[in-house]
Structure formats: C-alpha cells, structure tokens
Amino acid sequence: PPLYKQRYQFIKDLVSKHKPKKVADLGCADCTLLWMLKFCNCIEVLAGLDISENVMKEKIQRSLTVTLHHGSVAYKDPCMLGFDLITCIELIEHLEAAELERFPEVVFGFMAPAMIVISTPNSEFNPLLPGVTRFRHPDHKFEWDRAQFQSWALEVANRYDYTVEFTGLGVPPFRTGDIGFCTQIGVFMRKYPKNSESVKCEDHTEHAYKTVSIPCF
Ligand code: SAM
Structure with a gap:
C-alpha cells in the first residue's frame, strides 16, 4: 500500500495495542485518519485540529464524539486537554520556524497526553x-535527516519527561546502504502521570481554536 496508508495503519495498530479512549489528530487535513479511527471501538472521543478550515470535512457518524477545531498547534486551547493519544502525521515540516519553536510547549507541555506520535519525511531518502x-x-519548510529529527525529538522528550522510540515506514531497496526509512516516526510516551493540580489550573486558559463541527451521534 502507498506510504500515507501505511502511516494511518501504523496509528491504527498502535490504537489497537494501547486502547486509548481519547485521541486527537493535529493537522488532520481532510480527516482521513479520524475516519479510519472511528471504527476502533475503544475510542470514545476523537478530535481533529487543522489550520486550514477548508480541508476539514464533516464525514463522521456513529455514537462517538468527534469535534473538529480550526486553529494552530502554535497555540494552547483547553479543548485539547485530557487526551490519551495525540498524532501529528506529516505536520511538523509544514510549520514555520516560530510555530515549530512553540510546538513542543503546546503539545508536550500543555496537551501532555500519555502518548504522542510524530511522523515527518527522512531527507536521506530523497535521492x-x-x-x-x-x-x-512545496509547502515543506524543512526536511530533516535522521540525526536532525532524533536530536530534536530527544531534546523535547527530555525537557517534558517523555521517552521516545524511533521507527519508520517505507524501506529502501536492497543494497541502497544505510539511509533509513522514507517516513521517520517518533513514538513518545509520558514518563509520569499528569497531576490533577496542573490540569485544574489549565482549565482557565482562553480558547484559541474555533470549533467547526460538533459531535454527531
Ligand atoms: N495528517 C494528514 C495526513 O497525514 O494525511 C495531513 C498532513 S498535511 C501534509 C499537513 C496539514 O497540517 C495540512 O492540512 C495543514 O493545513 C496543517 N497545518 C499546517 N500548519 C498547521 C498549524 N500551525 N496548526 C495546525 N495544522 C497545521
């Protein structure tokens, strides 16, 4: 199957394994991943966030809460608190330097789910x-090789008390040498449970996203 389908399948497998109840997809575009995840029975709440309102379409049914938000991962909004898994599939390379700078504090520091998955192109595969x-x-602001992605990811994981494991999808042809996967992936796990005290304070944060579609039952 094409690589984008393998990326969605990777998340579906992770969901089957870890059974998160609340899942948010950042940079959800046309909601294809959310659409696939609605068939996972463990999930009770699904949310999507994208900076482009046009690309998000309302195409989800079933007795499950799906909420789409219009906004940027560079801003904190309390609607993204309390999730078990947050996925960022092919998102970070679309962020401007200033947005990328804020991203770790928003996603790891503020949203702070138990698990975060980040995928991005591996530039070593480009040739x-x-x-x-x-x-x-053309919309990519950068593409990182393995060393660049891994040093960024390790630094972020360290700063916010997560562990990170690296994997990827799309293997190079036989005898290409050590260039890594086509898509590189970091799977981050929070080391400690989030204490309820800090979650409470964050309840007062102002809303930065606009809700564009409300649950369908
Ligand atoms: N995750 C989807 C997938 O794998 O098919 C779509 C990935 S698409 C390459 C990147 C998406 O990130 C676009 O829909 C874009 O609008 C969104 N995006 C770019 N900057 C963003 C930001 N600051 N906050 C939220 N979404 C953003």
Missing part, C-alpha cells in the same frame, strides 16, 4: 524519490 530536488512538497 531515491524521482523528481524530488529540494523538498518533497
């Missing part, structure tokens, strides 16, 4: 992709 000169997509 194998036909037609790719600088970046894989």
Whole structure:
C-alpha cells in the first residue's frame, strides 16, 4: 500500500495495542485518519485540529464524539486537554520556524497526553524519490535527516519527561546502504502521570481554536 496508508495503519495498530479512549489528530487535513479511527471501538472521543478550515470535512457518524477545531498547534486551547493519544502525521515540516519553536510547549507541555506520535519525511531518502530536488512538497519548510529529527525529538522528550522510540515506514531497496526509512516516526510516551493540580489550573486558559463541527451521534 502507498506510504500515507501505511502511516494511518501504523496509528491504527498502535490504537489497537494501547486502547486509548481519547485521541486527537493535529493537522488532520481532510480527516482521513479520524475516519479510519472511528471504527476502533475503544475510542470514545476523537478530535481533529487543522489550520486550514477548508480541508476539514464533516464525514463522521456513529455514537462517538468527534469535534473538529480550526486553529494552530502554535497555540494552547483547553479543548485539547485530557487526551490519551495525540498524532501529528506529516505536520511538523509544514510549520514555520516560530510555530515549530512553540510546538513542543503546546503539545508536550500543555496537551501532555500519555502518548504522542510524530511522523515527518527522512531527507536521506530523497535521492531515491524521482523528481524530488529540494523538498518533497512545496509547502515543506524543512526536511530533516535522521540525526536532525532524533536530536530534536530527544531534546523535547527530555525537557517534558517523555521517552521516545524511533521507527519508520517505507524501506529502501536492497543494497541502497544505510539511509533509513522514507517516513521517520517518533513514538513518545509520558514518563509520569499528569497531576490533577496542573490540569485544574489549565482549565482557565482562553480558547484559541474555533470549533467547526460538533459531535454527531
Ligand atoms: N495528517 C494528514 C495526513 O497525514 O494525511 C495531513 C498532513 S498535511 C501534509 C499537513 C496539514 O497540517 C495540512 O492540512 C495543514 O493545513 C496543517 N497545518 C499546517 N500548519 C498547521 C498549524 N500551525 N496548526 C495546525 N495544522 C497545521
């Protein structure tokens, strides 16, 4: 299957394994991943966030709460508190330097779910992709090699008390040498439970996102 489907399947497998009840997808675009996850019976609450309102479509049914929010991962909003799993699939490379700078504090510091999955292109694989000169997509602000992604991820994990494991999808052809996967993935686990005290304070944070679609039952 194509790589984007493998990325969604990777998340579905992780959900089957860890059974999170509340899952949010940041940079959810047209909600394809949310759509797939609605079939996972363990999930009670699903949310999506994207900076582009047009791409989000309301196409979810079933007795499950799905809420879509319009806003940026550079801002904190209390609607993203209390999630068990937060996915950021091919999102970070679309962030401007200032947004990327704020991202760890928003996602790891504030949202602070038990598990976070971040995927991004591995630039070492680019020479194998036909037609790719600088970046894989004109909207990418950067593409990192394994060392760059891993040092960023380890630093963030350390700062916010998470562990991180690296994996990926899309294996290079036989005898290409050590270039890593086409898509690189970091799976972050929070080391300690979040104490209820800090969650309480955050209840007072102002809303930064606009809710664009409300639960359908
Ligand atoms: N996660 C989806 C997937 O894997 O199919 C879509 C990935 S798409 C390449 C990146 C998405 O991130 C776009 O829909 C874009 O609008 C969104 N995005 C870019 N900057 C953002 C930001 N600051 N906050 C939230 N979403 C953002």
